Amino acid sequence: MAMETLLLQSSPIFTSKWTPHIKLLSSSSTSIKQHRRRSCNVVKLKAVSKDGSSSSSLRNSKDGVLLDTEKDESGSVVGFRFIPQSLDDTEISNDTSINDKEEQAIMDDDLGDRRRAEVTYNIVFVTSEAAPYSKTGGLGDVCGSLPIALAGRGHRVMVVSPRYICGGPSDKKFAAAVDQDCRIKVSCSGGVQDVAFFHEYRAGVDWVFVDHPSFHRPGTPYGDAYGAFGDNQFRFTLLCHAACEAPLVLPLGGYTYGEKCLFLANDWHAGLVPVLLAAKYRPYGVYKDARSIVVIHNLAHQGVEPASTYSNFGLPPEWYGALGWVFPTWARTHALDTGEAVNILKGALVTADRILTVSQGYSWEITTPEGGYGLNELLTSRKTVVNGITNGIDVNEWNPSTDEHIPSHYSLDDLSGKIECKIALQKELGLPIRPDCPLVGFIGRLDFQKGIDIILSGTPDLLQDDVQFIMLGSGEKQYEEWMRAMEGTFKDKFRGWVGFNVPISHRITAGCDILLMPSRFEPCGLNQLYAMRYGTIPVVHETGGLGDTVKTFNPFADEGRGEGTGWAFKPLTRECMLDALRVAIETYRKHKPSWRGLMKRGMERNSSWDNAAVQYEEVFKWAFIDPPYVS
Ligand SMILES: Nc1ncnc2c1ncn2[C@@H]1O[C@H](COP(=O)(O)OP(=O)(O)O[C@H]2O[C@H](CO)[C@@H](O)[C@H](O)[C@H]2O)[C@@H](O)[C@H]1O
Numbered sequence: 244m245a246m247e248t249l250l251l252q253s254s255p256i257f258t259s260k261w262t263p264h265i266k267l268l269s270s271s272s273t274s275i276k277q278h279r280r281r282s283c284n285v286v287k288l289k290a291v292s293k294d295g296s297s298s299s300s301l302r303n304s305k306d307g308v309l310l311d312t313e314k315d316e317s318g319s320v321v322g323f324r325f326i327p328q329s330l331d332d333t334e335i336s337n338d339t340s341i342n343d344k345e346e347q348a349i350m351d352d353d354l355g356d357r358r359r360a361e362v363t364y365n366i367v368f369v370t371s372e373a374a375p376y377s378k379t380g381g382l383g384d385v386c387g388s389l390p391i392a393l394a395g396r397g398h399r400v401m402v403v404s405p406r407y408i409c410g411g412p413s414d415k416k417f418a419a420a421v422d423q424d425c426r427i428k429v430s431c432s433g434g435v436q437d438v439a440f441f442h443e444y445r446a447g448v449d450w451v452f453v454d455h456p457s458f459h460r461p462g463t464p465y466g467d468a469y470g471a472f473g474d475n476q477f478r479f480t481l482l483c484h485a486a487c488e489a490p491l492v493l494p495l496g497g498y499t500y501g502e503k504c505l506f507l508a509n510d511w512h513a514g515l516v517p518v519l520l521a522a523k524y525r526p527y528g529v530y531k532d533a534r535s536i537v538v539i540h541n542l543a544h545q546g547v548e549p550a551s552t553y554s555n556f557g558l559p560p561e562w563y564g565a566l567g568w569v570f571p572t573w574a575r576t577h578a579l580d581t582g583e584a585v586n587i588l589k590g591a592l593v594t595a596d597r598i599l600t601v602s603q604g605y606s607w608e609i610t611t612p613e614g615g616y617g618l619n620e621l622l623t624s625r626k627t628v629v630n631g632i633t634n635g636i637d638v639n640e641w642n643p644s645t646d647e648h649i650p651s652h653y654s655l656d657d658l659s660g661k662i663e664c665k666i667a668l669q670k671e672l673g674l675p676i677r678p679d680c681p682l683v684g685f686i687g688r689l690d691f692q693k694g695i696d697i698i699l700s701g702t703p704d705l706l707q708d709d710v711q712f713i714m715l716g717s718g719e720k721q722y723e724e725w726m727r728a729m730e731g732t733f734k735d736k737f738r739g740w741v742g743f744n745v746p747i748s749h750r751i752t753a754g755c756d757i758l759l760m761p762s763r764f765e766p767c768g769l770n771q772l773y774a775m776r777y778g779t780i781p782v783v784h785e786t787g788g789l790g791d792t793v794k795t796f797n798p799f800a801d802e803g804r805g806e807g808t809g810w811a812f813k814p815l816t817r818e819c820m821l822d823a824l825r826v827a828i829e830t831y832r833k834h835k836p837s838w839r840g841l842m843k844r845g846m847e848r849n850s851s852w853d854n855a856a857v858q859y860e861e862v863f864k865w866a867f868i869d870p871p872y873v874s
Pocket residue numbers: 244379380381382384385540541601634686687688715716717742743744745748765766767768769770788
């Protein structure tokens with residue numbers, strides 16, 4: 244997650260009002276459209292190139308099921324629909340078909356078992372990260388896998404994200420994305436920026452990468468060793484402008500997505516999208532049938548900058564109120580500080596049609612002063628359109644019976660590989676090889692949210708017991724140094740891996756017996772879901788998505804067979820965490836059948852995107868039932 248924004252520790256007061264109907268820009272919608280056509284040469288031909296652009300229709304040769312495009316009156320593709328088997332091949336061959344056999348295989352597979360949506364949409368994800376192309380945390384995971392699940396259900400799905408070129412091996416991830424030879428001009432920050440689009444069609448999804456020199460630099464998507472990039476507001480403003488243009492100008496597979504689409508704006512980086520729809524497009528008749536949903540993965544980061552930066556957004560001055568934000572007096576830094584700021588996430592919340600968070604528990608927490616980070620009153624005022632949907636996980640990437648990163652595979656039927664993963668992990672990290680010793684793991688960003696301070700104060704006590712503890716993470720320097728120091732003090736018991744390393748995260752998930760997550764708040768949390776799938780028992784703080792997904796073990800339930808998949812403790816104190824860990828460790832040591840029951844129930848749990856995707860569709864439906872919130 245982004246760490247460059249002001250992390251709001253307080254409850255700032257939002258005072259400004261916003262104006263819903265503003266029609267003051269000089270150009271007309273016609274001229275906007277004409278300009279678009281000129282600059283990008285949009286053609287509605289059904290050309291499919293070998294570069295992987297999406298198809299507009301496809302055929303499942305095995306069973307004869309065909310899928311065709313559904314268009315609105317303007318000819319834009321708004322969805323796909325089945326063609327009855329009886330349609331003859333001549334009709335099909337006039338349409339675009341997939342040339343690339345590999346693509347066909349992926350799509351056939353996707354078409355196979357999954358249930359199809361009754362109503363399909365043109366969906367545009369806007370996100371600062373999408374795995375495998377870019378990932379610093381759970382946002383990347385979700386935006387890398389939910390789009391594929393939705394595409395598998397028949398929706399036309401585009402993901403718009405920056406093309407980060409860092410000058411390192413990770414650049415290869417963008418190698419298959421092809422320059423679409425489509426340039427747009429974005430007016431913001433007092434100038435005009437040339438922005439290009441790259442595209443890869445993979446797993447049924449159009450992955451669109453916004454290209455600009457500001458995305459080409461070493462580091463993470465948000466910063467480098469010296470801290471957060473100073474121009475992040477500018478970089479993500481570009482992303483949002485480009486994402487709003489993409490459905491209009493990119494003839495992916497021969498067709499643009501068109502105006503009737505549904506934008507999913509993820510976190511503050513994409514927060515300008517609903518504001519732009521309302522302020523830049525709708526006043527000129529563009530996107531009047533589109534809808535937008537802001538998806539909150541982490542409310543602590545809101546994209547807050549000084550009020551003087553408002554003019555950088557490329558928005559009409561009249562819309563200042565949508566983003567305007569005033570910090571309370573006590574939070575101001577000096578006597579002349581007026582506390583005035585702009586808050587991108589707030590702008591999204593007052594313009595989006597609906598608001599989603601990544602678990603039900605968190606959707607309630609954000610309406611409270613403790614969890615609302617200053618936005619609780621605003622969120623409460625919109626609570627009729629706030630929903631929580633628990634994240635799913637990529638069950639192909641996180642599968643202990645096929646995982647390419649772990650040394651031995653295992654499954655519910657044969658768990659023997661898990662102990663081999665544990666031994667291999669102990670060996671890899673130089674810990675004594677002791678298959679019976681309880682092995683506790685932690686994976687995550689080393690910051691306040693993840694409760695690192697609680698771990699820090701509890702670890703010396705925990706390590707008095709005969710246990711081993713492995714931590715993987717990067718973030719605040721003080722915590723990284725603490726991990727290094729602990730290694731020196733507890734040579735035979737503690738290992739801290741400082742850095743971001745996906746293969747190691749898989750090996751820790753598979754090799755540990757217990758995964759610790761004492762998060763202060765957790766919108767959903769993915770590691771506990773991965774852990775349960777790998778037969779690793781989560782011990783978590785009962786908050787947000789952790790509380791929703793981890794059920795505390797009760798040995799007496801279900802006629803003595805037991806129920807629960809881990810331990811969820813509260814309140815968040817060092818003592819409670821240690822107590823929960825001790826009960827878990829004791830159960831591991833002395834109650835093997837109970838432990839196997841815990842593993843089994845966790846592994847059987849369905850965490851795939853299938854359920855969540857159906858719930859997302861329900862929310863999409865509601866978004867289109869209501870008129871646009873800001874018209
Ligand atoms: N050092 C490291 N090396 C390798 N991999 C590492 C790593 N540190 C973290 N990861 C990986 O990053 C992801 C973290 O996902 P989480 O959901 O736990 O937290 P995050 O706070 O980033 O996400 C936010 O968004 C997600 C998605 O909605 C919510 O689940 C969550 O609650 C919210 O805070 C996992 O895939 C994890 O394995």
